[in-house]
Amino acid sequence: MSTLTALAAETTTSGGEAAQFWILAPIAVAGGLGTVLMRRAVHSALCLAGTMVILALFYLANGAYFLGVVQIVVYTGAVMMLFLFVLMLVGVSAADSLKETLKGQRLLAAACGLGLGILLIAGIGQASVGSFTGLAEANADGNVQGLASLLFTRYVVAFEVTGVLLTIAAVGATLLTHRERIERNKTQREQAEERVRSGEQLPPLPAPGVYARHNAVDIPALLPDGRPSDLSVNPTLRERGQVREVHRQALADLAAIERRTAEYQGRAVTVTPPRRAGDAAPATDEGNDTPAAEGGGNGDHGDNGDNGRDNGPDAAGEEARR
Amino acid sequence: MSPENYLHLAALLFTIGACGVLVRRNAIVVFMCVELMLNAGNLALVAFSRMHGNLDGQIMAFFVMVVAAAEVVVGLAIIVMLYRSRHSASVDDASLMKL
Numbered sequence: 400m401s402t403l404t405a406l407a408a409e410t411t412t413s414g415g416e417a418a419q420f421w422i423l424a425p426i427a428v429a430g431g432l433g434t435v436l437m438r439r440a441v442h443s444a445l446c447l448a449g450t451m452v453i454l455a456l457f458y459l460a461n462g463a464y465f466l467g468v469v470q471i472v473v474y475t476g477a478v479m480m481l482f483l484f485v486l487m488l489v490g491v492s493a494a495d496s497l498k499e500t501l502k503g504q505r506l507l508a509a510a511c512g513l514g515l516g517i518l519l520i521a522g523i524g525q526a527s528v529g530s531f532t533g534l535a536e537a538n539a540d541g542n543v544q545g546l547a548s549l550l551f552t553r554y555v556v557a558f559e560v561t562g563v564l565l566t567i568a569a570v571g572a573t574l575l576t577h578r579e580r581i582e583r584n585k586t587q588r589e590q591a592e593e594r595v596r597s598g599e600q601l602p603p604l605p606a607p608g609v610y611a612r613h614n615a616v617d618i619p620a621l622l623p624d625g626r627p628s629d630l631s632v633n634p635t636l637r638e639r640g641q642v643r644e645v646h647r648q649a650l651a652d653l654a655a656i657e658r659r660t661a662e663y664q665g666r667a668v669t670v671t672p673p674r675r676a677g678d679a680a681p682a683t684d685e686g687n688d689t690p691a692a693e694g695g696g697n698g699d700h701g702d703n704g705d706n707g708r709d710n711g712p713d714a715a716g717e718e719a720r721r
Numbered sequence: 722m723s724p725e726n727y728l729h730l731a732a733l734l735f736t737i738g739a740c741g742v743l744v745r746r747n748a749i750v751v752f753m754c755v756e757l758m759l760n761a762g763n764l765a766l767v768a769f770s771r772m773h774g775n776l777d778g779q780i781m782a783f784f785v786m787v788v789a790a791a792e793v794v795v796g797l798a799i800i801v802m803l804y805r806s807r808h809s810a811s812v813d814d815a816s817l818m819k820l
Binding site for chain 2: 416417420424427428431432434435440443444447450451454457458461462463465466469470473474477478481482485486488489490500504505508509511512513515516519520523528529530531532533534536537538542545546549550554557561564565567568569571572575576578
């Protein structure tokens with residue numbers, strides 16, 4: 400503490416502080432840029448938290464020990480966590496839309512920002528800033544004691560008003576987010592009747608991964624004709640672009656494996672290439688050749704039952720043809 | 722090191738925050754950019770405090786922090802309320818004061 404105080408007391412500061420400044424300032428600016436430029440709000444919040452920690456270090460270097468600690472506790476500890484809470488409440492998937500509602504607004508805004516920056520820098524250049532006086536005198540009894548003696552004498556009215564402000568803020572936040580339930584809850588019967596009346600998707604939604612290679616939640620179920628089913632995957636995953644589609648390539652690989660197995664076993668090749676949406680409807684006369692149509696009773700094709708688990712799309716397709 | 726270095730950094734951060742407020746459409750990110758601007762102001766206040774050798778600047782920065790905390794609480798409550806009624810946190814969707 401005493402060395403830090405001595406550091407802050409110097410009018411022309413040491414090379415150590417210059418090194419600290421030139422290392423940390425670019426990181427702080429990068430964090431600020433990240434806050435603005437990151438598309439996902441969570442990344443923005445993390446960048447801003449980094450910038451705030453670095454600003455806390457700058458406060459400490461400038462002899463504002465109390466503010467440095469308060470910056471970490473209040474800003475990175477409380478305010479940023481509040482931001483993250485609300486982000487989770489609102490939904491992480493809510494990425495910023497890239498659509499401009501006003502034409503050229505983004506470009507104009509960037510130009511305005513640039514102008515503001517030039518204006519500020521020029522203003523600082525015009526002012527006679529001078530050099531640091533240092534806080535050795537003011538911090539003689541300790542920074543917290545110095546702040547307290549000012550806060551409770553000269554600024555005591557402002558301090559009281561701040562207390563009122565915080566109380567109003569707490570009450571206001573509670574009032575804004577509180578929701579009185581006006582109508583009664585719907586019973587289960589009413590919900591069921593409503594669902595029948597609206598006529599959309601009465602049975603449960605299809606589970607993900609049915610007839611596909613895996614049953615992970617991010618893999619859509621396959622419809623009887625081999626197309627992925629949109630209903631089977633959580634819309635949030637689709638919005639985030641995390642759905643693993645069953646690619647045509649994967650389906651073709653599967654068909655090739657089937658064909659090779661069939662050739663090895665010396666039976667007629669019955670595997671049809673997988674079909675996707677938009678492909679022509681399959682001919683129905685092939686149905687006689689399918690193992691499913693022949694039934695599992697034949698000794699030659701007894702192993703088809705085991706293969707059936709692997710060739711999900713094909714089996715499903717053939718089932719549909721019957 | 723002179724106060725000018727800190728003032729330039731504060732001006733830069735303030736400009737970045739202002740650009741963010743103008744450019745971003747997500748209300749929460751806009752709020753974060755406002756916080757960045759307030760923090761930049763605080764950095765300038767702390768630098769001024771050291772430049773003049775008294776603690777008034779730090780007191781100002783302290784009050785800015787308190788007001789910012791109150792502002793965040795109310796602002797985030799408003800965002801949550803808007804999200805409940807509109808299912809969107811975009812500032813473009815909140816074009817009317819009423820639902």
